[in-house]
Amino acid sequence: MxxxxxxxxxxxxxxxxxxxxxxxxxxxxxxxxxxxxxxxxxxxxxxxxxxxxxxxxxxxxxxxxxxxxxxxxxxxxxxxxxxxxxxxxxxxxxxxxxxxxxxxxxxxxxxxxxxxxxxxxxxxxxxxxxxxxxxxxxxxxxxxxxxxxxxxxxxxxxxxxxxxxxxxxxxxxxxxxxxxxxxxxxxxxxxxxxxxVDDAFLQHRPEQLAQSQKAPGPIHVLYAGNLGEGQGLHHILPALAQTLGDEVRFTVVGDGGRRAQLESALATLPRHGVTLLAPVKRSELIALYNEADVLFVHLNDLPAFEKVLPSKLFEYAATGKPIWAGLAGFPAQFTQKEIENAAVFNPCDAAGAVAAFRTLRLHTSDRGAFVDKYxxxxxxxxxxxxxxxxxxxxxx
Missing domain, CATH: 3.40.50.2000 (Glycogen Phosphorylase B;)
Incomplete structure (x- = not known):
């Protein structure tokens, strides 16, 4: 054929x-x-x-x-x-x-x-x-x-x-x-x-990771992916960085049409704990996942994004790491139903995001059933x- x-x-x-x-x-x-x-x-x-x-x-x-x-x-x-x-x-x-x-x-x-x-x-x-x-x-x-x-x-x-x-x-x-x-x-x-979930992430299933608690110091939050209008990070991340201050250290890995706007918004803050990195190969990305305490995903507050199912959710879930997710509609329902230790908030809602963040358990979770299913x-x-x-x- x-x-x-x-x-x-x-x-x-x-x-x-x-x-x-x-x-x-x-x-x-x-x-x-x-x-x-x-x-x-x-x-x-x-x-x-x-x-x-x-x-x-x-x-x-x-x-x-x-x-x-x-x-x-x-x-x-x-x-x-x-x-x-x-x-x-x-x-x-x-x-x-x-x-x-x-x-x-x-x-x-x-x-x-x-x-x-x-x-x-x-x-x-x-x-x-x-x-x-x-x-x-x-x-x-x-x-x-x-x-x-x-x-x-x-x-x-x-x-x-x-x-x-x-x-x-x-x-x-x-x-x-x-x-x-x-x-x-x-x-x-x-x-x-x-x-x-791709095979590249299966070797990092939580059965093979120590169920370690969070080490002392700022909580390391990682976002990896596109920085476009669809993700809307420029609408949410500066407010989170300002509100959480020294409690959280953000790392953003990616590029896209709204990266410059995100950089400009961060530049207006007197100080912030956000590091922006260029896109990296998958092997390097998996290493960054393992170093993070919390994985962040966000879609802009637009009706079209209430129907999608971000591929990033599957990668994040496979790591066993806590997931902090700004989602609405179907992806929010999917995350709440299918992924353990995932805190969901309404997109672009900084106050709701902080409240959701407080509910996360800062350790790896066994999501083997999710990985096997997907x-x-x-x-x-x-x-x-x-x-x-x-x-x-x-x-x-």
Whole structure:
């Protein structure tokens, strides 16, 4: 079987989509066997301007071929993102034209890779498996000015409809997406396969960690991830740093479109215990997790983010460390129900955040049941089975 996979991010790039597709490729190789072919069309590492990783334009490993497209230098602004994707889509067309896949797989957060996947599937006469990691139409309505969305939202709604109706199977990364998709596409059947816990974090399960109590000194709180409008750290972190003072030491690892705004807000404080670091490789990130006392996650106070399920929650939970989470809607419910020793507060509510912080137990927890339930290899094996059945024509 020949699988054509389209993903804007792929290792060694740093993103949830990159790690998710790496795990899927591994699962497909095991499921399909040595005679299978998997062709990945992706980009050279570009997730963060402050993170550089070398990767060949074309990489061949047995039955796996990875084509990486060079993008123009860009930041996180909308104009730069449009230019970057336009370059990716244009150059991907000629690569797609060389392939005769049995099934096309597209994973998408900002919708357009899914649209590209729908075009590739129709162009090559192959079925499409669409993995949806965000509701782009919903998100742009919340994060962009109204004067911009009134024109482009109907366009993206039409593109979403075309991509979804082109797919043989649509997977949603969060159960919170179902209330959006099911009423709009009542004739479609959706699967729900979330991000899950990668093998890289399993060696740090709490069974292998000392159940040590907090050492004397400031409490070390770590945030690792994107610093964009969706995370809204610039709205919450300066207030927390000011309120908690010397009691807490914050480390923020990441980059994104709102990093400069966060830095400016922190600079107005007479003093603060916040250290900002550039993105790091996974091995270094796991070491930082182990050094922290508390792991922090936050989504901005916007309706679109009440449906998502942050991949960061799975990484954090696997460490056994206390989790301090600014979430609302479905992700808040999921965290409270599924993750032990996690304190949830309403996004952008500094007073509520401090109150939630006081409820945390500062030691590692045994979350083995959570890890076993959401192990990424299990989730990706199920996805690989669906893709294999679609490619064989046995899943309608």
């Amino acid at each position: 020949h699988v054509l996979l389209l993903s804007f991010y792929f290792p060694p790039d740093l993103s949830a989509g990159s790690f998710r597709m790496e795990a899927l490729v591994t699962a497909l190789q095991e499921r399909l066997g040595a005679d299978s072919r998997i062709t990945v069309i992706t980009t050279r590492p570009n997730r963060y301007g402050s993170f550089e990783a070398q990767a060949p334009a074309t990489e061949v490993r047995g039955g796996l071929t990875v084509h990486r497209i060079d993008l123009p230098a860009h930041q996180s602004g909308m104009r730069d993102q449009v230019r970057a994707f336009a370059t990716f889509a244009w150059k991907a067309r000629s690569l797609v034209a060389r392939e005769r896949p049995d099934v096309v797989v597209a994973t998408t957060s900002r919708l357009m890779t899914g649209v590209l996947g729908a075009w590739a599937a129709r162009n090559r006469g192959a079925p499409l498996y669409l993995d949806t990691r965000d509701i782009f139409v919903d998100t742009i309505g919340d994060v962009l000015p109204r004067r911009a969305t009134w024109l482009i939202k109907p366009l993206f709604s039409a593109l979403e409809k075309w991509a979804v109706r082109s797919a043989t199977r649509v997977n949603l990364v969060s159960p919170g997406f179902l209330p959006y998709f099911q009423p709009r596409y009542p004739d479609r059947t959706f699967s729900v396969l979330s991000n899950g 192990r990424r290899t299990h989730i990706m094996n199920r996805m690989a089975d669906d893709i294999a059945r679609i490619g064989a024509g046995s899943l309608a």
